[in-house]
Amino acid sequence: IAGITQAPTSQILAAGRRMTLRCTQDMRHNAMYWYRQDLGLGLRLIHYSNTAGTTGKGEVPDGYSVSRANTDDFPLTLASAVPSQTSVYFCASSADSSSYNEQFFGPGTRLTVL
Amino acid sequence: AQSVTQLDSQVPVFEEAPVELRCNYSSSVSVYLFWYVQYPNQGLQLLLKYLSGSTLVKGINGFEAEFNKSQTSFHLRKPSVHISDTAEYFCAVSARMDSSYKLIFGSGTRLLVRP
Numbered sequence: 524i525a526g527i528t529q530a531p532t533s534q535i536l537a538a539g540r541r542m543t544l545r546c547t548q549d550m551r552h553n554a555m556y557w558y559r560q561d562l563g564l565g566l567r568l569i570h571y572s573n574t575a576g577t578t579g580k581g582e583v584p585d586g587y588s589v590s591r592a593n594t595d596d597f598p599l600t601l602a603s604a605v606p607s608q609t610s611v612y613f614c615a616s617s618a619d620s621s622s623y624n625e626q627f628f629g630p631g632t633r634l635t636v637l
Numbered sequence: 638a639q640s641v642t643q644l645d646s647q648v649p650v651f652e653e654a655p656v657e658l659r660c661n662y663s664s665s666v667s668v669y670l671f672w673y674v675q676y677p678n679q680g681l682q683l684l685l686k687y688l689s690g691s692t693l694v695k696g697i698n699g700f701e702a703e704f705n706k707s708q709t710s711f712h713l714r715k716p717s718v719h720i721s722d723t724a725e726y727f728c729a730v731s732a733r734m735d736s737s738y739k740l741i742f743g744s745g746t747r748l749l750v751r752p
Contacts, residue, residue, distance in 0.1 A: 527680075554737070563646070565727060565742040566681075573737050581739065613680055620737030623669050623688045628680035 525549055527629035529614050535635045536604050544599040544632050546614030552627070554620040555597040556581075557589060559610040560631070566613065572597055573620045604636045639664045639732040643743035651751050652720055658713040658746045660702075660728030669731040670711045671740065672702055676724045684726070687711060698722070723750045 530545045548555065553574045558566040568581030572591040586608060588600045597616075601608055612632045617624040642661045650656045662668060669688050673681040685696025692704040702713045711728060728743040 556739070558742075563744055565643075565744040566740075567742075568739055571737075571739060579735055579737075581734075615681075620739075622731040622733070622738040623686075625671070625683050625686065626681075626740060628673075628682065630678075630680050 527614055527616060527627055529612075529629040529632050531632060532630070533633040533635075535637065536601075538605055538636055539603050542601045542604055542634070544601075544612055544614075544634070546597045546599070546629060547595050548597075548614075548616045548627075548629075549595065550616060550618075550627065551594060552616035552618055553594070554617045554624075555591065556615040556617075556626065557587070557597070557599045558613045558615065559583065559608075560613060561610050569599065569612075571620075604634075606636045608634065609636045610634060639668070639730050639741055641728050641730050641741055641743035643728055643746050645746045646744070647747045647749060649749045649751060650718055653717050655716050656714065656718050656722075656748065658726050658728075658748065660711045660713065660743060662709050662711060662728075662730045664709070664730060664732075670702075670704060671729040671731070672696065672700070672711075672713050673727045673729060673742075674698075674724050675727065675745075681727060684713070718748070718750050720750050720752060722748060724748060 557569040570589040614629040615626040617626045671686045672684040687704045729740040
């Protein structure tokens with residue numbers, strides 16, 4: 524069982540370009556999340572999805588969009604990348620969006636926007 | 638709004654010494670608390686969680702944490718650390734957002750174990 528996979532592992536991107544970070548889970552979890560990790564700030568929630576077909580905004584959603592067409596996939600798109608979006612991006616999932624459920628994390632995507 | 642504070646950005650310690658990583662939270666309602674560990678170049682994995690019941694929670698790799706409601710703390714401890722415990726540790730609280738719950742993370746504490 525792979526758990527959560529993310530692609531690409533790392534990417535260098537020119538400012539203004541469009542980029543989609545991929546996330547796939549094989550645990551049949553209902554809830555999925557995208558975080559960005561920046562030094563000294565911990566992890567901040569970008570967008571989430573409580574179940575297939577629904578999405579919601581987290582703490583820092585500006586400049587990002589997501590879709591949840593099915594249970595397994597939760598891509599994150601940067602429509603026009605800016606240098607402040609340089610970060611490490613983590614996808615996570617949990618059985619559902621209850622208060623007590625553990626979240627499982629992917630290995631991350633390191634994105635550099637020049 | 639709920640929040641998590643990890644006051645120590647880095648904690649250096651010698652191998653086989655005890656360690657405590659501090660976490661304080663703010664919440665006006667019942668809380669569920671988590672500690673995650675992130676090894677270099679990896680994602681986060683759960684160390685332990687407090688949902689209810691005993692205030693002393695035991696996790697993986699010999700770690701434990703104590704929930705203290707009066708001090709709004711959830712400090713992580715290990716009596717004897719190993720080199721392999723070198724990692725970043727995140728405390729998190731489950732917070733209600735819209736109609737569901739999300740994790741609010743602290744800024745992290747880097748544990749550096751020296752031989």
